[in-house]
Amino acid sequence: MSLARPTPPDPYTLLPAVPSMTLTSDDVRDGEQLAGDYIAKAAGGANLSPQLSWSGAPDGTRSYALTCFDPDAPTPSGFWHWVVVDLPATRTSIARGAGLPYPAFAVKNDAGTAEYFGSAPPPGDVPHRYFFVVHAVDIEMLGVDDTASPAVVSFNLAFHTLARGIVAPVYSH
Template sequence: MSLERNAPPDTYDHLPSVPSFTLTSEDVTDGEQMADTFADPSVGGGGKSPQLSWSGFPAETNSFVVTCYDPDAPTHSGFWHWVLVNVPVSVTSLAQGAQPPAGAFAVRNDYGTKEYGGAAPPKGDYPHRYLFTVHAVDVEQLDVTPDVSPAVVGFNLTFHTLARATIRPTYQIA
């Protein structure tokens, strides 16, 4: 059985269009292979989230949601690696390996944990894209709890996202 597949479109292509702002990282680069530090321990990685910083978001932003999603996972629904909700508007960066800042929380990722889960594409598969996205949100808190799924957070984001910024590094296991 071959693992050759066509890469699906970008996750946000089918959602309402919103403005962008600036998202940078000292650790990952758009279109470049991530270091093993950001891969899951199940594939020998360090399991740490990368450093992220953002600026230029709309003045009416009241909070942020930070996500990491693999649209290239061999599933019908991609794979959620990280969903960090209700990040205060005063927080405009996260350190490498960051825990949720005060007032924020992570919902269950597709590993079943409430934390960052590193990259772990199937060995020999093509490079997977990891969409690290910061969503600028128009409310201080999304009306969700830590027990909801990433899909419920995404549904709420559709109605509250003012702008979003994404870095798309890749990861592949040869």
């Protein structure tokens, strides 16, 4: 069954504009197909979070947040795959499949787990974009706990993001 439908816009163009940072990865690249390591186990992958590195944070950066959002999921609200907050400002990378350095933590994604959840679009669906984003944050702690939803984290980030970097690979069956 094909779920043909229009591609929604880049969700970050709908937020207040902030300066850009550089986000790079040894594992994922803009517009390129995700490899099996970053696909959900239920879809035949290894469910590993990709390696990410960032630079160009502005003065005043006190912490970082990392997110992975799929605006192409067949829901009105997309699908949050990964939401990490309170990464120390001294951190400028995270290894493939790595645990999080204190005091950073992940909130539950839309699959209900507090970890990275790899891509798993429905068979026959449109290609999905996965927006891996680093947010330079102007406060050390975002003020949420591990019970916060990705939407609440995103709401708080809208008021505390100084800059962001984006890498958006794709995946389809």
